[in-house]
Amino acid sequence: MTPSVAPDFDEKPPxxxxxxxxxxxxxxxxxxxVIWYLTHLKSNETVTVRRLAKNVASxxxxxxxxxxPNEDYRPVYTNLVQHHLPALADxxxxxxxxxxxxxxxxxxxNALSVVAGITIPVIALLRSETVNK
Structure with a gap:
């Protein structure tokens, strides 16, 4: 039996x-x-916000x-704590x-990482084709 590539239309779409x-x-x-960085951690590895912010700023x-410099890293740290990390946690x-x-x-x-990994390059491709027309 060959596997089906047809979508399961019985499932409710998002x-x-x-x-x-x-x-x-x-x-x-x-x-x-943040998503990219965390997907490259070992399973269940914990990272401090400080380390995460330094990697993002880098x-x-x-x-x-x-x-x-600290003055460049601190705003990233604050922004992550106040906005981005709560949104990803939600x-x-x-x-x-x-x-x-x-x-x-x-x-x-991992699901968000896959969506980002597919979507971002596709959007860039669509933009470049629109610009080149």
């Missing part, structure tokens, strides 16, 4: 609201960097972590302990 929420989460480059500024992409300031991958992290 609502427009759900899709909007997913794309809203992935809209932020900072959140995408990627944003294209600078090695030891060279990032989507079960991460487990965020705000008291201890630690993050572990959540049950939906």
């Amino acid at each position: 609502s427009g609201e759900t899709l909007s929420h997913i794309f809203h989460l992935l809209q932020s480059e900072r959140r995408r960097r 990627a944003e500024q294209n600078m090695p972590i030891p060279e990032i 989507a079960d992409a991460i487990d965020f302990n705000a008291d201890r300031k630690v993050v572990t991958p959540g049950q939906n992290l």
Whole structure:
């Protein structure tokens, strides 16, 4: 028997609201960097917000972590704690302990990573083709 490639139309498709929420989460480059970083951790590995913020700041500024001045790293840390990590935690992409300031991958992290990994290059391709017309 050959496997079917037809979608299961008996399953309820995601609502427009759900899709909007997913794309809203992935809209932020900072959140995408957090997702990418966390997907490369060992299973159930915990990372401090400080380490996460330094890695995000390093990627944003294209600078090695030891060279990032505190005044450049602190706003990233604050932004992660106040906005991005709670949003990812609400989507079960991460487990965020705000008291201890630690993050572990959540049950939906890999799914969001796959969506980001497919969607972002497709959007870039669509934009480039639109520009080239």
